[in-house]
Amino acid sequence: MERTLKFKIFRYNPNIENDKPRVETFKINETPRLNVFTALNRIREEQAPDLMFDFVCRAGICGSCAMMINGRPTLGCRTLTSDLPENIELYPLPFFKMLGDLSVDTGIWFRGISEQLESWVHTQKEFDPEAQEERMDNALANKIYESERCIECGCCLAGCATAQAYPNFLGAAGLNRIGRFIMDPRDQRTDEEWFELVSTDEGVFGCIGMMACDDVCPKELPLLEVFSYIRRKMSTVPLKR
């Protein structure tokens, strides 16, 4: 039987002076294979023309559409309403700057992380257009790719207790990024340099290890593995100092 879905959506427009955060309810009928992407567009086009939210790829690839769906941070485009009860509560991701309704500024935060972690291959080598590329074992390439798959959706930060308490916490996404470059032999940063970067309260030491991040990551990144890899790697460093 066709259900009538009740969407309770958080509304707030920071561009309106004194706008009050509130929750508005919209009813729509459920069609087969309806997902939150299609539902929100229908609500916008038929009922709330000023409703703000972000989707780009609508295929679970670009990381734009993370939001709190019935209390859980996840990708809107990939969430089928048939997996949800009739009452669906949508809130913007916590932790990130609010831009309006369900839209938050994950882009600026992740750019900041990239700057802070110097998220690029550090090398003295110049590119030589005539030369063959450096060889890399395919197994290693696949391992790096596993971490590289992070789509910067921000779900892990939204689900992380440490991040809510310490706004400068790197979060699972930040730590994963470091892991990705430590693994990469092309990056010539030393263990000491890595240590400086991660062995702080904003880094691995801040992480309480309950793995909420691992649980919510929509790309199923091997976060647990990456964390223990970083910890193992770092545990040897202070001895050398």
Next chain:
Amino acid sequence: MRVITSDVLVIGAGLAGERAAIACAKEEQEVIILSLVPPRRSHSSAAQGGMQASLGNSIKGKGDNPTIHWLDTVKGSDWGADQEVARIFADNAPIAMREMAHFGVPWNTVEAGPRDVYIKGKKATIVEEKEKEGLITARAFGGTAKWRTCYTSDGTGHTVLYTMDNLVVQLGIPVHDRMEALQLIHADGRCYGAVVRSLRDGEIITYLAKSTVIATGGYGRIYGESTNAVINEGTGSWLALQTGVVPLANMEAVQFHPTGIVPTDILVTEGCRGDGGILLDVDEYRFMPDYEPDKQELASRDVVSRRMKEHMLKGKGVKSPYGEHLWMDLRHLGKEHLTTELREVHDICMYFIGVNPITDLIPVRPTQHYSMGGIRVNKDGHAYNLEGLFALGEVACWDMHGFNRLGGNSLAETVVGGMIIGKKVAEYTKKASLKTDKTLAEQFAKKEQDKTALLLNTPEGENVYKLRDEISAILIKDVHIFRTEEGLTRATDGLLDIVKRTKNVKVQSSAPGMNPELSTALRIEGMAKQAYLIAKGGLDRTESRGAHSREDYPKRDDNKWLNRTLARWPDPDGEPVFTYEPVGLLDLPPGYRGYGDDLREDMKMSIEDYNKKIPGEQKQHGRLETSEPIGTKLPKEMWKSEVKETK
């Protein structure tokens, strides 16, 4: 009003825009990049299968070289490409892949030893060479003589874009995201920057620059049913069309990808068929070898999509509540392969349509995917008729794709194009001076402010979403894979009417900020006008070439139509102007592609005569001077040593 200046303004933070920005920054130019969304969310990130470069490391790519890649590209284009540009591309693609490796892309690499693969539907064992171990490997894609598509699993666009954006961060290039360029600022044949609307707070800002670069990607969403991201609404090509002087080229050349999934139209990569996936009909019968005995599922996209449609018209499609479709079968590739090298595909099928490709067939049908056409530029990426404006990537018609692009050639084009054109932009910028004419900027900004005011204050008017849906309904019905005079006439009539109605849109909400409805309303005229150009270009082109397939004119007509359509819209309230220019120098003479139907009308003019008229005629159509003369990068008849081998 805020005015922001820089040496170079790059509109678009996908692979093409970012690579060009990097090239300019490396030449000490001050660059600002604009983007609708955070750069890493650009649609380049969604590319799955990979990018072509003739590195020839895999055993199935052995002996490959840029000439063979070039041959495949020109044949793929159905001779619509500019052969010199295709050559520049093929020659530089291997360098670009290695450079991306240097920057940090974790390419999949050759593993020495035997490996089971599927070739033409049959299991086979190939043995990779020890001496190639650890070098960038490749998979098969359609329309190619060799395995040439470099990849990282099926997330190639993602890794390459992330690596590129890391470099942008490293070089400190600012990206102003959530910004939409609405209009170019230009006068007397010179571009000075753009009027931009902030999608954070609705502010109108002008950006002034010595050089302006458009790299805004495709317009697929105009079709509604498309594999493209929802932000791909043709706003970049609209910037050029609004100038009235810069032509959009070959807009009728629209690519339909054989495997969009049903429903949702999300793409599953050509890599599926490259890795051995096959297409089945309602009887679970493999039909492609009947149509294309040689290339089978791996003919070029235009051919495979046509064959699929043809087969469905014979009643062999699978009926479903979401319309007719066919099946793609990946089951034989096995769990291991489907959860590693085709993992995104696996996840997309599971999450979006509840189909497990390890055990089930995937419902697919040809879906709008790519635009070969776009802003016409010369081989340096410089736009026709407007100095200081450059374009590259999917939005441009640099024209290595002609009437059909090969899978894996687009992502590669963004990076190669960025490398080459980015340098040209830097060269140009160094010599240029910036006339910061603020009154001119204000004049253009005022146009946008007036437009917004009108949209908000009209007491009554059209609903923008309804207009959008009407446009796509027409395109899907009459401007799709097979086209006829009757359908295209209906489409052009309907679209011209919609173009008029876009001038009377009413926006319901006047909420300050990004106002999503207003954003769409500001784009709708551009969407309607481009839809019209697609239909009208298709109606007038009375032949079939590549993706443009006329049932009433099934032949490729090299005598009349070996040319490129150019469309400008000088009077915004009038109708567009169409002209035609020769495709470019011919080195490989027009011939049979090796797949698809071989219905051709030969050209009567000699190749020498055709080539002789190129520089003069293209100049007449607005081609600006190139830094090197036409033809310098097209060595003569190098293909002759390869044609035997590629047979």
